[in-house]
Amino acid sequence: MNNVILIGLPGAGKSTLGVILAKTLGMHFIDTDIIIQDKTGRLLQEIINTDGVERFLEIEEECILSLNKCHAVISTGGSVVLRSRAMKHLTSDGMIIYLEISYDEMVKRLKNITTRGIVLEPGQSLRDMYDQRIPLYERYADIRINCSGEAFESVVENVVLKIREHTAVLAEHS
Template sequence: MEAIYLIGFMGAGKTSVSQELAIKLEIPVYDTDREIVKLSGKTINEIFAIDGEEKFRDLESEVLHSMPLGNAVVSTGGGIIGSKKNRLFLNEKMNVVFLNANFSTIMERLKDDDTRPLLSQYNVEAAEKLYNLRLPLYREAANIEVGASGKSVSTIVDEIIQRMKK
């Protein structure tokens, strides 16, 4: 089976869904943010603070392009689609799933999360602008779109599996 890539805005549920999807399919799961931390030896917040967002985006692209091509679920960072090179890479894949959660759902999920560098430097209006800017990029990169608001993780996982069969 070709690898399954989950994309979407921060807080869309990529990490939770990827873990349950991998268990259900009995394949390994990778998280690009965790792989960046391993590669750099720094937290995401430290990379943003010390090296800047551009360095983080370079590491993000490097990690994405090093992920297994088969028998894996890959959860990506919310901004991975900002790079044309990354969107082209994802366009070549069969199973790229955009978890589309509406903005109010995302803000509710992230209200107590202080680990998101882009949320800490943006106010809600700026975060919503970023969300709206990225929406068409997610759609450009994905070949499956699944609504992720108001659904359980298991419902989303089942929907992904069903949609991949088509």
């Protein structure tokens, strides 16, 4: 395993947790939302508003496909699971950790929904987005971590423990 990839809903804490986790594991940290902004010179919400959801997803996928072995904790955008090529690339050289939060927790955490760069299809509600993505997160996850109501330090400890357990199991079977 070269990379640790964080997936989950908007507001799950992927970026915040990712920085702390990278420091704890002695790895680099990559935030794919920042890569998108650097590549385009625009904010995520601006891309979605101007170019549309489909073009945003294409840009996100291009950025994911450009990542190679980087020994990093990679924080992805919540929409990354909508592109199977992107997820195949991520799973090829990394452990996928799904940071789970409840719908109510997501709504509570999302204070800046109109400026944050959340991918919602036209007419799609937050509830619809939640229901659409949960099965995808579950499908791709090697490890699932409940983050609802948990302190970041506690979540980081849980993630490190689960990574070590998962790595030991993989080593045992190879």
